[in-house]
Amino acid sequence: MGSLHPNSVSRDDLHNVGDEEIPNKNPSDAGALFVLKSKGSWLHCGYHLTTAIVAPPVLSIPYAIASLGWIGGVVFLTVAAMVTFYSYNLVSLVLEHHAQKGNRFLRFRDMADHILGPGWGKYLVGPIQFLLCYGCVVACVLLGGQCMQTIYLLSTPNGSMKLYEFVIILGVFTLVLAQIPSFHSLRHINLLSLILCLTYSICTTAASVYIGYSNKAPLKDYSVQGNTENRVFNAFNAIALIATEYGIGILPEVQATIAPPVKGKMFKGLCVCFAVVLTAYFSVAISGYWAFGNQAASILLTNFYNNGEPLVPKWFLFMINGLTFIQVTAVGLVYCQPTNELLESTFADTKKAEFSIRNVMPRLIFRSLFVAVATLNAAMLPFFGDINSVIGAFGFIPLDFILPAIFFNLTFRPTKLSPIFWVNTFIATLFTIVAVISAVAAVRQIGLDASTYRLFANV
Numbered sequence: 001m002g003s004l005h006p007n008s009v010s011r012d013d014l015h016n017v018g019d020e021e022i023p024n025k026n027p028s029d030a031g032a033l034f035v036l037k038s039k040g041s042w043l044h045c046g047y048h049l050t051t052a053i054v055a056p057p058v059l060s061i062p063y064a065i066a067s068l069g070w071i072g073g074v075v076f077l078t079v080a081a082m083v084t085f086y087s088y089n090l091v092s093l094v095l096e097h098h099a100q101k102g103n104r105f106l107r108f109r110d111m112a113d114h115i116l117g118p119g120w121g122k123y124l125v126g127p128i129q130f131l132l133c134y135g136c137v138v139a140c141v142l143l144g145g146q147c148m149q150t151i152y153l154l155s156t157p158n159g160s161m162k163l164y165e166f167v168i169i170l171g172v173f174t175l176v177l178a179q180i181p182s183f184h185s186l187r188h189i190n191l192l193s194l195i196l197c198l199t200y201s202i203c204t205t206a207a208s209v210y211i212g213y214s215n216k217a218p219l220k221d222y223s224v225q226g227n228t229e230n231r232v233f234n235a236f237n238a239i240a241l242i243a244t245e246y247g248i249g250i251l252p253e254v255q256a257t258i259a260p261p262v263k264g265k266m267f268k269g270l271c272v273c274f275a276v277v278l279t280a281y282f283s284v285a286i287s288g289y290w291a292f293g294n295q296a297a298s299i300l301l302t303n304f305y306n307n308g309e310p311l312v313p314k315w316f317l318f319m320i321n322g323l324t325f326i327q328v329t330a331v332g333l334v335y336c337q338p339t340n341e342l343l344e345s346t347f348a349d350t351k352k353a354e355f356s357i358r359n360v361m362p363r364l365i366f367r368s369l370f371v372a373v374a375t376l377n378a379a380m381l382p383f384f385g386d387i388n389s390v391i392g393a394f395g396f397i398p399l400d401f402i403l404p405a406i407f408f409n410l411t412f413r414p415t416k417l418s419p420i421f422w423v424n425t426f427i428a429t430l431f432t433i434v435a436v437i438s439a440v441a442a443v444r445q446i447g448l449d450a451s452t453y454r455l456f457a458n459v
Helices: 030-035 042-053 056-066 069-100 108-116 120-155 163-177 184-213 228-246 251-255 265-295 300-304 314-347 357-380 384-412 419-452
Strands: 014-017 020-023
Touching: 030 314, 042 184, 042 251, 042 265, 042 314, 056 069, 056 120, 056 184, 056 228, 056 265, 056 300, 056 314, 069 108, 069 228, 069 251, 069 265, 069 384, 069 419, 108 120, 108 251, 108 384, 120 163, 120 314, 120 357, 120 384, 163 314, 163 357, 184 265, 184 300, 184 314, 228 384, 228 419, 251 314, 265 300, 300 314, 314 357, 384 419
Parallel strands: none
Antiparallel strands: 014 020
16 A cells, blocks of 8 residues: 555554544654544534624625625625635545555645655645634634723723724633633534524524615625726635635544544535525625615624614624624634644653643643734734735635635546546646636735725724
């Protein structure tokens, strides 16, 4: 079979259970032993996937559609759903194939090293994934802080607290929860997250329809604004934003939490996830853009006010911001896991017990430091829409739209006469072009907005 990746599992370390083997993980691999525990069911996998994908950034979709128009927006929202569901199944099939051959990969970077060659995981896929996860944690802390600030201003209109103070409060809360030891330990939190994201999506849809039919409804203008150059760049910026909404970037790590045998379980988990995805995304996107047109804000909740006056009952705003604040915290915890795994691999000692002082102290220090730095960045640069676009262009599109097709073709080597070969090649090529243009558009947008940037701005 050839040489194995040092972080993979050989057949000598396996024992049979049914038609698949259970790997006895490398006894020195603390990240796998302490964080990526393979104990979950396909339903738990569905909870993790839903929390990672269906997050409060769904409230940015009407803003993205405003740059694409009705047809372009709905079409790309649909295409992105189809491509990501297809791509995630490709990754799952590749992982299952290697698991059945005795190599169960638990990390995206190990998978890349084995398929693409040594160095790809360490120098490309790994850094992209960690920057993506870091950006997501920053975005989650920021959005949660904004929701807390909204609740505060609703109850105390003349309050003096600033946004960065709420960001720091949420950062401390996230720092405490980040000490939860393993990915599998989040399963109950992520079930609650699934329920909450459905709830606030339905509430947001109801509020948009309510405002759209009220006498306070804004004038509806569905035209795409700007000159030709701005419209093109804004369209690709919107594509990057929508890619972020469907992105996960940590699918191998999620599949690593499934107890063997893994065959077929990820597909069931993805079905659970995408049932929630389609319900939440299309309801919020269509109702939000219908109600506010090209005035849809980068966070739709902003449109629920007119000159500081709420357009829906205050109790409703309390509720929807509270639900969003709770759920976004769960999302941040999910995206902490690849970093937690790396920290455990680097600083933990598997010869000592998981909860020994020797392992608890480094875990506490380095996880806290990671969340603290993310919180500081969120407080310093509170510009949520621009962060999302950059994450999509540089992170989610490569990991979720391009690499899955490449991994499948290199693993199964379909012939050039096979339709799947050309479908995968087309997807990889198309989204490589989209990623490059979207990256340029995202950086350009940051440049245009730079004049509004202020450290610790109270936006």
